[in-house]
Amino acid sequence: MRGWLLGAPDASFASHLSTHGPLPALASVEELANMLDDAGVSGRGGAAFPSARKLRSLGAGRAVIIANGSEGEPLSTKDAVLLERSPHLVLDALTLLAALTGATTVAVRAPEAGLRRLSQAASERSDVPALVLSPSGGGFVEGQASAVASAVAGRAALPVWRKDRLATAGVDGRPTLVSNVETLAAMALVARGAGASTRLYSISGNVPVPGVYEARPGTSVVELLQRAGVAEPQTVVQGSVLVGGFHGQWIQPERALEPGSAEPGAGVVHFVGRERCPLNVSVEIAHFLAGSSAGQCGPCRFGLPDVAARFEALAAGGWVQEALQGLVDTMAQVAGRGACAHPDGSVRFLESCLAQLAGEIQRHARGECCVRQDRAAAPLSGREGSR
Amino acid sequence: MSEGRSGRGPAERTLSIDMTRCQGRGVCIELLAGRLGRDQWGYPWGVDAQGRGSTEVPLAPEDLQEARSAVKLCPVSALRLR
Numbered sequence: 378m379r380g381w382l383l384g385a386p387d388a389s390f391a392s393h394l395s396t397h398g399p400l401p402a403l404a405s406v407e408e409l410a411n412m413l414d415d416a417g418v419s420g421r422g423g424a425a426f427p428s429a430r431k432l433r434s435l436g437a438g439r440a441v442i443i444a445n446g447s448e449g450e451p452l453s454t455k456d457a458v459l460l461e462r463s464p465h466l467v468l469d470a471l472t473l474l475a476a477l478t479g480a481t482t483v484a485v486r487a488p489e490a491g492l493r494r495l496s497q498a499a500s501e502r503s504d505v506p507a508l509v510l511s512p513s514g515g516g517f518v519e520g521q522a523s524a525v526a527s528a529v530a531g532r533a534a535l536p537v538w539r540k541d542r543l544a545t546a547g548v549d550g551r552p553t554l555v556s557n558v559e560t561l562a563a564m565a566l567v568a569r570g571a572g573a574s575t576r577l578y579s580i581s582g583n584v585p586v587p588g589v590y591e592a593r594p595g596t597s598v599v600e601l602l603q604r605a606g607v608a609e610p611q612t613v614v615q616g617s618v619l620v621g622g623f624h625g626q627w628i629q630p631e632r633a634l635e636p637g638s639a640e641p642g643a644g645v646v647h648f649v650g651r652e653r654c655p656l657n658v659s660v661e662i663a664h665f666l667a668g669s670s671a672g673q674c675g676p677c678r679f680g681l682p683d684v685a686a687r688f689e690a691l692a693a694g695g696w697v698q699e700a701l702q703g704l705v706d707t708m709a710q711v712a713g714r715g716a717c718a719h720p721d722g723s724v725r726f727l728e729s730c731l732a733q734l735a736g737e738i739q740r741h742a743r744g745e746c747c748v749r750q751d752r753a754a755a756p757l758s759g760r761e762g763s764r
Numbered sequence: 765m766s767e768g769r770s771g772r773g774p775a776e777r778t779l780s781i782d783m784t785r786c787q788g789r790g791v792c793i794e795l796l797a798g799r800l801g802r803d804q805w806g807y808p809w810g811v812d813a814q815g816r817g818s819t820e821v822p823l824a825p826e827d828l829q830e831a832r833s834a835v836k837l838c839p840v841s842a843l844r845l846r
Contacts, residue, residue, distance in 0.1 A: 714783055714809065
């Protein structure tokens with residue numbers, strides 16, 4: 378289907394061309410930026426930074442273009458699916474960007490499977506510039522732009538303290554553009570004149586058919602969950618929905634019906650049905666986030682385990698007011714104090730737990746739980762999907 | 765960083781703490797006692813709301829001399845004046 382990210386029937390170059398048509402030649406970075414502005418494209422890696430602005434901010438000189446398919450978020454699988462099914466859209470964007478910016482290095486950072494697919498696809502065509510392939514290991518903070526640039530430069534895949542922005546002084550001091558692979562694929566469609574671009578969603582949790590779904594802008598959480606097999610909107614409203622992954626937020630049930638309610642973040646919708654307790658799920662996530670710190674910045678390294686332990690104590694019931702105060706004070710000492718967005722995203726997630734799961738926190742304080750038998754162990758279904 | 769510069773005069777500067785280097789030795793906290801305190805793990809952070817939740821600590825003109833000393837004396841070179 379023309380204009381859709383997963384629109385081609387298979388990953389071959391022939392199918393790509395017959396579905397989307399050839400890649401048009403654009404005159405300048407500015408022409409592409411204007412098209413991205415008109416289509417309202419923003420980053421699909423989670424930060425949602427306007428793509429046109431990022432492109433315009435790229436400094437002059439021997440630029441480095443990096444496609445980021447690291448996808449460290451455990452609940453996200455859309456980048457892997459995109460590389461598997463539509464590698465040519467990503468190659469289109471890299472080819473176009475290299476031509477327009479005069480970039481002398483074009484790199485891809487992704488798991489091995491995605492890299493294999495891309496190089497296989499690149500061998501089918503003659504226009505793609507030489508690609509530097511950098512296999513990612515799947516660590517949670519590895520996907521942060523500065524970590525990706527660092528890895529491509531041959532150093533550790535760790536977030537870097539930046540005095541300068543990547544756009545002007547990134548890999549080896551060169552202007553560097555790090556862009557999520559779905560953003561690049563959207564760019565390839567927009568360059569062909571597609572209007573507002575569709576988005577990919579990784580849907581997981583207590584849904585009959587977990588997986589990656591493509592949807593038009595403005596699609597609601599309820600519509601997406603229905604496509605994943607959840608029969609009734611009522612079922613959604615009675616459960617809990619985590620939007621945006623482990624750095625995301627629990628949303629108010631009534632918001633699930635609103636257009637675009639699944640859009641914040643990198644397209645992750647995780648449904649916790651009545652079979653699981655969202656507070657217990659959140660405690661597991663908090664521990665995962667603590668364990669995912671790169672360990673470089675003290676407040677994140679020591680603060681996130683502290684926050685997770687306090688949050689677990691809160692969820693276990695007991696002195697709720699005291700536990701809550703200590704947790705909130707500790708969270709305030711973590712947010713905004715790292716080299717990357719990990720401490721901030723983790724605290725934002727916990728803030729949404731405190732706001733949206735307040736009722737369940739009170740229930741636990743009384744020794745009750747929305748799912749009685751769930752108190753002991755809460756299985757968090759990630760990549761494996763769900764029952 | 766997201767905090768705006770509005771309301772701060774041209775003479776005012778920011779002390780930038782590189783948290784990937786900082787080991788909480790505390791030289792800067794002693795020199796800039798009015799600006800920096802210790803968080804619960806011993807790392808420097810702003811004592812007022814403006815410097816909290818950030819690694820960019822706003823300075824007043826009268827802090828500049830101590831701030832320069834802190835930059836020079838930090839044993840792990842984690843500080844910069846901006």
